[in-house]
Amino acid sequence: xxxQLIQIEHLRKSFGGNEVLKGIDLTISRGDAIAxxxxxxxxxxxxxxxxxxxxxxDEGTVTFDGQDIATADSRWLRExxxxxxxxxxxxxxxxxxxxxxxxxxxxxxxxxxSPKQIAEKVAEKLDLVGLGSATNxxxxxxxxxxxxxxxxxxxxxxxxxxxxxxxxxxxxxxITSDMINDLIVDLRDKLNVTSIAVTHDxxxxxxxxxxIVMLYDGVVQFDGTxxxxxxxxxxxxxxxxxxxxxxxxxxx
Amino acid sequence: xxHALESLGRRGxxxxxxxxxxxxxxxxxxxxxxxxxxxLRLIVEQIYLVGVRSLPLIITISIFIxxxxxxxxxYQFKFIGAPLRLLGQxxxxxxxxxxxxxxxxxxxxxxxxxGITAELGTMxxxxxxxxxxxxxxxxxxxxxxxxxxxxxxxxxFLVIFANFVAILGGVIxxxxxxxxxxxxxxxxxxxxxxxxxxxxxLIKAAVFGFLIGIVGCYEGFNAGGGAQGVGKATxxxxxxxxxxxxxxxxxxxxxxxxx
Ligand SMILES: Nc1ncnc2c1ncn2[C@@H]1O[C@H](COP(=O)(O)OP(=O)(O)OP(=O)(O)O)[C@@H](O)[C@H]1O
Ligand SMILES: [Mg+2]
Numbered sequence: 146x147x148x149q150l151i152q153i154e155h156l157r158k159s160f161g162g163n164e165v166l167k168g169i170d171l172t173i174s175r176g177d178a179i180a181x182x183x184x185x186x187x188x189x190x191x192x193x194x195x196x197x198x199x200x201x202x203d204e205g206t207v208t209f210d211g212q213d214i215a216t217a218d219s220r221w222l223r224e225x226x227x228x229x230x231x232x233x234x235x236x237x238x239x240x241x242x243x244x245x246x247x248x249x250x251x252x253x254x255x256x257x258x259s260p261k262q263i264a265e266k267v268a269e270k271l272d273l274v275g276l277g278s279a280t281n282x283x284x285x286x287x288x289x290x291x292x293x294x295x296x297x298x299x300x301x302x303x304x305x306x307x308x309x310x311x312x313x314x315x316x317x318x319x320i321t322s323d324m325i326n327d328l329i330v331d332l333r334d335k336l337n338v339t340s341i342a343v344t345h346d347x348x349x350x351x352x353x354x355x356x357i358v359m360l361y362d363g364v365v366q367f368d369g370t371x372x373x374x375x376x377x378x379x380x381x382x383x384x385x386x387x388x389x390x391x392x393x394x395x396x397x
Numbered sequence: 398x399x400h401a402l403e404s405l406g407r408r409g410x411x412x413x414x415x416x417x418x419x420x421x422x423x424x425x426x427x428x429x430x431x432x433x434x435x436x437l438r439l440i441v442e443q444i445y446l447v448g449v450r451s452l453p454l455i456i457t458i459s460i461f462i463x464x465x466x467x468x469x470x471x472y473q474f475k476f477i478g479a480p481l482r483l484l485g486q487x488x489x490x491x492x493x494x495x496x497x498x499x500x501x502x503x504x505x506x507x508x509x510x511x512g513i514t515a516e517l518g519t520m521x522x523x524x525x526x527x528x529x530x531x532x533x534x535x536x537x538x539x540x541x542x543x544x545x546x547x548x549x550x551x552x553x554f555l556v557i558f559a560n561f562v563a564i565l566g567g568v569i570x571x572x573x574x575x576x577x578x579x580x581x582x583x584x585x586x587x588x589x590x591x592x593x594x595x596x597x598x599l600i601k602a603a604v605f606g607f608l609i610g611i612v613g614c615y616e617g618f619n620a621g622g623g624a625q626g627v628g629k630a631t632x633x634x635x636x637x638x639x640x641x642x643x644x645x646x647x648x649x650x651x652x653x654x655x656x
Contacts (some may be wrong), residue, residue: 197529219535226533233531237524254539256435302531307592 149340150307151196155205158191165191165316167363168205173341178333181343182356182385184394189343190234193309196341197229198222227255228307234312236296238284244271244295246279251303261378270298273328275321286380290317297325301332308332310342314349329353349384359385361394381391415615415637422615425537425625426545430537439543447509447544448551452558454508455501459559462496463488463566467582471575481577485585487565490594494654497559498598499646502605505552506638510613513544514634517617518627526618545610551600552606560595597653604649605642612638 151173158166165188173179181189194200198214206216209225215240217225225393237245248268251259258266271277274294284292293316300308313329314322326349332338344350350357350371359367360384367382369372374386384388385390433440466488474481517540520526529536564586570576611633619628 186504192526223533223535224532229531231528231529231531233524235524237528239525239528240521250534254532297506299528353423366590 148378150210152175152177152208153192153205154208156192156195156202156207157204158200158325159203160186165363166195169363169365171277171365172360172367173339175295175339176333176337176341177341177356178354179341179356179358180350181358181360182345183342183348183360184346184385184396185345187201188363189360190311193231193311193341193343195230196309197226197385203357205299227251228305229307229309230300230303230314232293232296232300232308232310234315236284236289236292237301238292238295240284243280244276244284244287247284247295248299248302251299255303263370266302267298270302271295272385273301274298275324290321293317294321294325297328305338307339309343310340312343312345314344314346317385332395347388361385400422406584407432415469418619419612419615419637422541422611422618426541426611426614429535429537429542430543430545432535433546436538436542439539440546443543443547444451444551447547448554451505451508451551451555454504455555455559457563458500458504459497459562460499460566460569462559463563463568464570466491466496466563467567467570468574471571471577481575482581483585484571484575484577485567485582485587487585488562488591489586489589492563492567493560493590493598495646497563498556498602501556501559502552502602502609502642503639505548505555505606506635506642509548509611510634510638511631513548513610513613514617514620514631515627518620518630519612519625521618521620522627540656541610541614541618544614545607546614547612548606549603550606552609556599560598578635600653601646601649604645608641608645609638612641 151171153169153171153173154274156166157164157168160256160313162257163253169192171294179194183189197211198207198217201215212221212225214222214225229288239250242250245264245267249263250272252266256306268277269281271280274297276294279287279291279295284295287295293313297310297313300310308329310329314325317325327341330353333340340353342350344353344354354371357367357369358365359368359374361381367377367379369377374382375384380393384394390396410653467484470484470487471481473479474484517526520540526536530538566656568579568582571582572579616630616634617638
């Protein structure tokens, strides 16, 4: 087994006339902890969705474990998706289901667990995100930050080997944010989960990632360690991580 | 001029895309039928939501369908001088063959088809359908299969009720408003009743239910652009389903009821 888990080559994607990804090249190895940063609307969520074929490339390929996912059959795809947990930017909770049902759905549909095992796992994951008491609530009764955390519990419910987080700490208070950061670090350290997190929160990025990838104008502008990111003389990266309105990046 | 042509062209493209999309949805639904054993709980749930919960509405409209049919038939009989004892035969045929299946289907499209599109459309724009897929769960099996199975099975079931209740409504009006006794009315109905008409009505209802479910799912899956997009998709689902019901009903008339 090679160390390379995901390979993105020359990935291009447009919506109508709007070219969002203009040739992304990125290789992700097992155990990597990547933070993807970049301006709002630059295509971070779109990139994440390509990794599990929720979107298909216009050009270029995404390879997972040696298999081009665009040409994979539905069975392979299903198995691949079992191995990947996703936290959506909007949390995307099923609003007809309680918190417990949301978190347990993947377990239940895999038909590998008894109801009792599912209940135990659900309780365990909800405790991890600090929501052990919200089991029987419905998504509409939760705050934005609570929804995010239920989404996170759902993403990790099936103990996936790869986790995609779309802004895991956005909308959380600093203390809860830190708790989620710790959880993400724990998952990586204890279970050797490969994680790819989109984030705007540089504190979080430095904490959870050992590799920072910056998207700019549809391509990878920067790819390196957090330390490199802080010391690079690339003005675009500097402007972004230091959060300055003045610089080469124009706010669109 | 150029503008108008362009707009016409775009509509043409949309029409073709929609027709293809609806057809493709049917193919995917049929391919998912093998998963029925794993979806029984979801199907039962939808049967309840789609079928049982529609019963009060169908009963209400059916009383009035029977009532107005008798009233209008009596009105016309008066003009052409037809004997009122034939009232039960004329109205019975019309209800069983056309009125109960078609009007129930149109109401069902408004209630159930629109409901399916609104629900699935919201799930689409809030990424819930993406979330299902990301968990390795097929949205076709999980969402489309139970809804289409339920609407295909339940519309005929509702039409059986609609037939009974419409005849009941007809009896009430004929006794109270037209002075034809219930025996006369029901005898006339029985004389003209034909089991194959009744069955054909149910077959039509099953096809209408299938179309309503498929169109509802297709429109919901293809909703885009937030709440406004979901609203548009819902309107479109009711319009498309209604047109398909009436067109296919005419095709049925040509096929099943040979003159
Ligand atoms: N399904 C879609 N249809 C059309 N355009 C889309 C779609 N999804 C994304 N886009 C467009 O792609 C671009 C990138 O969107 P994306 O959601 O990836 O941004 P992002 O980098 O995640 O931004 P943010 O940080 O604000 O979440 C945007 O211009 C958006 O309008
Ligand atoms: Mg995003």
